[in-house]
Amino acid sequence: MNTALVDLLQGRPVFVNIGVRAFGESLQAAGFEVVQVDWTPPAGGDPRLAALLEDLL
Amino acid sequence: MIKKTATLRNRYLDSVFLMQVARRMAASPGIHDASALLGTDANKAVLAGMGYGALDVGPNDLVVALEGEPLAVEAVAADLEAWLAPGVPGAAPAPRTLEEALRSRAADIAVVSVPGAHAAREARAALAAGLHVFLFSSNVSLEDEVSLKLDARDRGLIVMGPDCGTAYLAGAGLGFTNAVRRGPIGLVGSTGTGMQEFACLVHRAGSGISHGIGTGGRDLCDAVAGASTLAGIDALEADPATQIIVVLSKPPGAAATAKLAERLQSCTKPVMQCLLGGKDTLDGAVARTLREVGVEVPTFLRPGVSPRVTGLRPEQRHVRGLFAGGTLCYQAQAIFGQAGLTVHSNAPLHGMPALEVPEQSVGHTFLDMGAESFVEGRPHPMIDGAQRRRRLERELGDPSVAVVLLDFILGTLSSADPVGEVLDILPKGLCVAASVCGTEGDAQGLERQVRALEGAGVRVFPTAAQAAYFCRDVALTLREGS
Numbered sequence: 001m002n003t004a005l006v007d008l009l010q011g012r013p014v015f016v017n018i019g020v021r022a023f024g025e026s027l028q029a030a031g032f033e034v035v036q037v038d039w040t041p042p043a044g045g046d047p048r049l050a051a052l053l054e055d056l057l
Numbered sequence: 058m059i060k061k062t063a064t065l066r067n068r069y070l071d072s073v074f075l076m077q078v079a080r081r082m083a084a085s086p087g088i089h090d091a092s093a094l095l096g097t098d099a100n101k102a103v104l105a106g107m108g109y110g111a112l113d114v115g116p117n118d119l120v121v122a123l124e125g126e127p128l129a130v131e132a133v134a135a136d137l138e139a140w141l142a143p144g145v146p147g148a149a150p151a152p153r154t155l156e157e158a159l160r161s162r163a164a165d166i167a168v169v170s171v172p173g174a175h176a177a178r179e180a181r182a183a184l185a186a187g188l189h190v191f192l193f194s195s196n197v198s199l200e201d202e203v204s205l206k207l208d209a210r211d212r213g214l215i216v217m218g219p220d221c222g223t224a225y226l227a228g229a230g231l232g233f234t235n236a237v238r239r240g241p242i243g244l245v246g247s248t249g250t251g252m253q254e255f256a257c258l259v260h261r262a263g264s265g266i267s268h269g270i271g272t273g274g275r276d277l278c279d280a281v282a283g284a285s286t287l288a289g290i291d292a293l294e295a296d297p298a299t300q301i302i303v304v305l306s307k308p309p310g311a312a313a314t315a316k317l318a319e320r321l322q323s324c325t326k327p328v329m330q331c332l333l334g335g336k337d338t339l340d341g342a343v344a345r346t347l348r349e350v351g352v353e354v355p356t357f358l359r360p361g362v363s364p365r366v367t368g369l370r371p372e373q374r375h376v377r378g379l380f381a382g383g384t385l386c387y388q389a390q391a392i393f394g395q396a397g398l399t400v401h402s403n404a405p406l407h408g409m410p411a412l413e414v415p416e417q418s419v420g421h422t423f424l425d426m427g428a429e430s431f432v433e434g435r436p437h438p439m440i441d442g443a444q445r446r447r448r449l450e451r452e453l454g455d456p457s458v459a460v461v462l463l464d465f466i467l468g469t470l471s472s473a474d475p476v477g478e479v480l481d482i483l484p485k486g487l488c489v490a491a492s493v494c495g496t497e498g499d500a501q502g503l504e505r506q507v508r509a510l511e512g513a514g515v516r517v518f519p520t521a522a523q524a525a526y527f528c529r530d531v532a533l534t535l536r537e538g539s
């Protein structure tokens with residue numbers, strides 16, 4: 001049983017929004033708490049380089 | 058009047074935000090037209106078509122293209138950073154990473170909509186931090202999806218997605234959602250617009266949705282084996298507000314079907330399955346569900362006899378469907394398929410021919426305008442109908458077209474006036490059929506949108522399936538007459 005999801009449905013979820021800013025804004029407008037991440041592509045937008053850097057760190 | 062482009066190298070901003078920026082720019086004095094786009098190949102082609110020439114930019118570069126009075130264009134171009142600054146001026150800078158964000162506030166769910174190539178990394182980091190994930194991003198590999206969902210299951214979490222457009226969780230609408238009341242019906246769905254249409258019809262019938270758990274379109278393929286569907290069913294079974302569970306999906310794989318059947322047998326609550334792609338339709342499933350919870354099925358959910366179309370010229374042979382909602386495109390193909398009609402599509406139902414060149418319609422053609430080839434680096438057609446408008450103009454100029462079928466999706470994040478985006482090009486002489494997915498509570502207003510269409514002579518049907526039935530009947534009549 002996925003108890004975390006059961007609990008989530010009974011409570012008032014808090015969100016982290018990574019990407020399209022409007023998704024977070026619509027949740028905020030509906031009264032939900034949202035932390036907006038100002039996301040930019042890591043490693044200048046090269047996913048392979050980003051994965052290599054992540055492994056190194 | 059001049060045209061000018063300005064480029065910011067290695068600058069990422071999301072396509073929805075860029076569309077909003079472009080609209081603000083276009084509304085400023087002296088600017089006649091403005092675009093703000095990432096330099097993808099598709100966007101470069103759009104800008105070239107608009108007369109901005111061949112641009113030496115890449116997908117990580119941001120291009121602003123301006124047309125207007127020289128002084129106004131130069132002023133905007135000189136002050137791009139101010140135009141592109143997100144958030145409230147003077148506000149504290151937002152965290153740059155998930156880790157930074159979680160230092161300031163504990164959270165439950167990560168909403169991830171970064172470009173597909175980066176999405177799995179962000180989702181993996183969110184799961185590691187103990188968060189459920191709503192993964193809107195598409196272009197995530199099946200291998201990544203499987204590993205993310207296994208990881209989520211081991212941690213007691215759920216990944217809704219990838220390519221998950223809609224969820225309703227504890228009263229919060231994630232992604233594209235409508236203003237629907239809460240009620241006894243719990244949804245688990247691998248189809249975004251399917252969940253929207255279902256929830257809106259339930260609302261318009263007077264009932265409501267407890268929660269809607271999106272799973273992503275591939276969840277019930279055999280490789281993923283319904284990992285998120287099963288987690289969603291578990292949660293809704295334990296949820297005291299849910300009386301009945303509805304599972305909305307395209308036909309599952311064989312192994313996933315067996316797993317799902319086994320789980321449903323042991324479920325302590327009634328479960329309704331709506332398998333699109335065959336005989337099931339969303340409105341039919343809503344009617345069955347309403348009966349289960351003791352709500353009278355309203356008359357608008359009972360399809361009537363299709364009105365006849367008269368006055369077609371002999372060369373008018375084809376139905377062209379331009380869909381913002383992928384599920385509604387799929388459902389319409391199934392309705393045609395059940396009647397033995399062939400439909401070409403860029404997102405073909407099993408057994409239907411794929412459209413070889415998406416830009417060129419053939420016979421009866423149904424286009425999913427939200428498919429990846431149309432939305433790379435650009436907003437979804439539910440947000441910005443510009444691409445669909447251009448395609449509609451072309452279809453309207455094709456003398457072989459007998460009927461055009463359109464869907465309009467209202468709600469959060471959708472265009473402020475989806476009908477208004479095409480209203481001025483709808484011809485009086487051609488038969489246009491449409492459905493509007495939404496409620497009176499949506500900002501666009503269901504009745505307002507329907508009235509605008511009806512005022513333009515469009516035949517508006519209360520459900521997407523009924524609009525497709527009408528077009529099917531026209532197509533059958535055309536076939537008989539040939």
